[in-house]
Amino acid sequence: MKVSVIGTTGYGGVELLRILHRHPVFNIHSIHSTKEEVPIWNEYPHLYNILESQIEKINFDRISTESDVVFLATPSGVSSKLVDEFSDKDIKVIDLSGDLRLKKSGEYERWYKKEPANGQLIEEAVYGLSEWNKEQIKHSRLIANPGCYATSALLGLAPVTKARLIDTESIIIDGKSGTSGAGKSLSKGSLFAEVNENFKIYKVNEHQHTPEIEQQLLSWNESIRPITFSTHLLPMTRGIMTTIYVKLRGRYSTEQILDLYNESYLNAPFVRVRPLGSYPSVKEVAGSNYCDIGLHVDERTGRLTIVSVIDNLMKGAAGQAVQNANILFGLEETLGLEMMPLYP
């Protein structure tokens, strides 16, 4: 099966290449960017002698005719335009940006401060949270791949939200991310000397993943109230942890909550619910598609602490995108994604 990737010069794009290059079914047919036409290893020397592909200009007709699926690893605001071009073509599209995620009118403009995508395409797009929206993904043509923070938070919150065990206005998500999430664009805040030996909070109460988290939570429990969601920049490259605090609506032991999660994720090969007393650290999923979850109920406060970690470039971007492509084409969900975490 042939795939094209648009936006290969960003970190999400090059991670797609890492996965797809070794995928047993998908073959990288063409890679594209708005940059000049050079071999990909010019941009990423670690690919020297491995991937000989030339970055090509985007040709919508050729891509649609020759490839079965196209991944858009392009920034918000760019994807919307590309999706439009592919809308009348016979090709599946997996978009890694935020452009197709928000169904409710006005939300995209409010949080992204940009022009929204074509409303019909937004409506058509399926939110690709693989573990929970599998059936819709199977039959879709257009996938809005979830945000990195959103994936971590939603996988952590899903079981207690769906089971209605929590106070619906108590959700607080304290997110921490490595810098690869900010991509390769040049900004003072991404310089090594500014990030190293530093830790910052950013976009306080304004992060654009807030509405997609709320939208998905509401689909599970319509009485969920606005959440508090904070994002921080870690002095490291890969990985996200969300530490989530919710008030439980009754008295539950940690063991009971663990049972619920284990049951919920019984058939989810990439979600590992940690046993009692064990909490995941970010490095324990590095380079892999796992989402690891640890849980603890504090009897003093009646609050549940949920710790959820992912590699933001894998389960938070390229990994989940390929997982969705697998589902889309009826393949084994884990195909090409069995790589172990790289430790240490």
Next chain:
Amino acid sequence: MKVSVIGTTGYGGVELLRILHRHPVFNIHSIHSTKEEVPIWNEYPHLYNILESQIEKINFDRISTESDVVFLATPSGVSSKLVDEFSDKDIKVIDLSGDLRLKKSGEYERWYKKEPANGQLIEEAVYGLSEWNKEQIKHSRLIANPGCYATSALLGLAPVTKARLIDTESIIIDGKSGTSGAGKSLSKGSLFAEVNENFKIYKVNEHQHTPEIEQQLLSWNESIRPITFSTHLLPMTRGIMTTIYVKLRGRYSTEQILDLYNESYLNAPFVRVRPLGSYPSVKEVAGSNYCDIGLHVDERTGRLTIVSVIDNLMKGAAGQAVQNANILFGLEETLGLEMMPLYP
């Protein structure tokens, strides 16, 4: 004025030496440790040619006779024994451990899993949160220097807690610390390869600074309920951020809250309340005694986000200890502590 330091081989102890060596009033008279008697630069080569002092065995009589104040930069469980030895001597004692902080019987055993210190000494000790307990510190002989996380959290929470603007059962403190807080003791979890490119949560709902935070909050507002307090390990050496979430009891703008904080800390030279829209990052206080605070009210949720950062070895340990010594002896609070943050 002469000072002695016990526990100079730990990171808190050596930071005390950095400050005291350049302090205009205090002179380092003797340094002590349970380790062998060697020049301090054997243990810390960065002090070569700067500090010629020899580490000496602890002699309670000589220390008390010759020095005006002794700093205990010793671990919890060790300080309690040392304080006991100094209790009938004519010397001021500033203890950086947790041994004298918890007034309520049983709390120390519960959270530290160790034998508590002499009850009378605990009662006598003043909790050295410099900005808020200045009057008591002035007249005290024995100071329990606050914990690093506790300092960051309490300076962040004080104004709204005292003004009773918050829902008393809504306090959630998400703490993140550099590794120097764990000290120089050898453990697998402190190895570079385990901490680097990693981020961990630890002591989930069990951190020993929880009770001292609650004790101080209760002294400001007796209806405060148990808090949720989480601690995480950052892949960096120095610095703490606490991101604090509280529910406001009414509708307040960020500006109103900022006014309250600015007024509260008008005479606090080491607390910098950031202007509207500015949030502190950890490196912006590195190597200095500042506590920087940023504030934001989220109108969607009615919650206030408080961001508070300190250098855990300075305002979180040695810096505040010297600040307390300054207060104790009627000196200018800032003496010897005017060093700027080291940036970048």
Next chain:
Amino acid sequence: MKVSVIGTTGYGGVELLRILHRHPVFNIHSIHSTKEEVPIWNEYPHLYNILESQIEKINFDRISTESDVVFLATPSGVSSKLVDEFSDKDIKVIDLSGDLRLKKSGEYERWYKKEPANGQLIEEAVYGLSEWNKEQIKHSRLIANPGCYATSALLGLAPVTKARLIDTESIIIDGKSGTSGAGKSLSKGSLFAEVNENFKIYKVNEHQHTPEIEQQLLSWNESIRPITFSTHLLPMTRGIMTTIYVKLRGRYSTEQILDLYNESYLNAPFVRVRPLGSYPSVKEVAGSNYCDIGLHVDERTGRLTIVSVIDNLMKGAAGQAVQNANILFGLEETLGLEMMPLYP
């Protein structure tokens, strides 16, 4: 084919598991350590739900009977004893320690300050520098897997040394390594707070890889004189760079030297000679078995600068060990080792 691994709790051992778990021919039959018998994920939580193996006590008879090859990922001084126990058994042994590398009597004692291994076994052992000793490896029963620094330096030096283009007393190797090379043993110097934002030289002119580099160089050119070899500790986890300086015996252009290297490594799938003007960085081989080499002749000095990078846990340890096992059993050299570098 069945393999056993001894020493799975170190970083080299766990990297072997990462490779072998996905190897198409070798199957992990048993894992061993001197530590208690627990599931491997107790020690390495990132293996939770992936590798269910229990760490077992070492039983030489069972291992020899049931497995085809055993990897010793044990420290120097331990391997020598284990190899002895396997010496009369019918099993191939690949030792990752330095115990079997030094042929010349007295060298091991001098550089390792330990008792040497059985002399007969040392004689029998083949130095497993895969690219250059392939024929001997094929027919061997006992392989001394090269040191990490040695691998990087020797692959960098081989072509010009064999071609006798260099002044034989001019070799200077300036090595820099991430901390995973020091393993998981507890020492003050491996603490995060000591390594982070730091860079150290260590074992000045005393590093134990010196003699194995000289021994191999001498096998290529008997007039090589003692080398200068320095080792430094980088504030990072994985990777080695050796910057090598040699005086050329005549006037050669960079292009000519590049031609020689390209020819030398034509059939070496894991050695990537970079094109003119391109120099490898350490991250560009992270997590992979590649050794990347960059070259530059300085016309002002007549010196050649050779830049050679590897992942110390892969090509510098576990990766090369599996490469050697592949060769040993007549398999494709690259089997199970095709993983791309993880970037960024």
Next chain:
Amino acid sequence: MKVSVIGTTGYGGVELLRILHRHPVFNIHSIHSTKEEVPIWNEYPHLYNILESQIEKINFDRISTESDVVFLATPSGVSSKLVDEFSDKDIKVIDLSGDLRLKKSGEYERWYKKEPANGQLIEEAVYGLSEWNKEQIKHSRLIANPGCYATSALLGLAPVTKARLIDTESIIIDGKSGTSGAGKSLSKGSLFAEVNENFKIYKVNEHQHTPEIEQQLLSWNESIRPITFSTHLLPMTRGIMTTIYVKLRGRYSTEQILDLYNESYLNAPFVRVRPLGSYPSVKEVAGSNYCDIGLHVDERTGRLTIVSVIDNLMKGAAGQAVQNANILFGLEETLGLEMMPLYP
């Protein structure tokens, strides 16, 4: 005494402010940049409430009339123009760029690929290697502050070069620097995700500090031949180590060389020659003006290894600039520079 600083938005400039703000004699009179006129804390929030200064447009007349000395913390190519403007004014100038360092015609163009400064000013400028050119600095009006790598290398090489103990064509300098040396300009190579967990060589045999090192070495020993000088980027913010290799012209013990260095630097308060067997690490001088030197003679090769470390922003830039200003005005050399290294 009044000082002006031009180029305060770079890391060298802001480090000057850190020193000068607490200097007992020099007062920051005005700060300048080509950027917009904003308070300096807008650019550097760590200065909030500490330094209220406004960044001002450059006014040569006012600066010369009102200040006693001006520091140019501006990039190469910019300084040359500023120096020209100050050339007929009554003010001392200390330039931190490379624009005034190279006396020999053509060298600047060759290594910097830019237009050189006014030849007369170049001739007039004194190379401000404080420890060795003190007499000339005292009587100068224009100081070319040395490069960071050059300072580290030259302080390491001076004693054996002047004493003519070394083979004059054997000098190899392997330099490693933290990223703050690259300044705050935006480039892909300075992004956190590119530098972190990475180590790169750059400008192979082309670094622009090469000619100033050779020029100064030649002033000490006219038979010095072209040097080999390599530069690498460390995944850390502050600090430089140069590991220097030279062939000794006779048999000397490490002790003899140490004696020579101790004698050479007897009156140099900022150079610390480490005792036998002790080698400096970069963090041991962080935030301070020290240059620490370790030495070892390898009897196997007859080579001397010199390890020299500095903080590139202090002794490698702002610290040495203030040291030179102290000398220039007949003040104590150490004034305002007594800060200890920040450890850990």
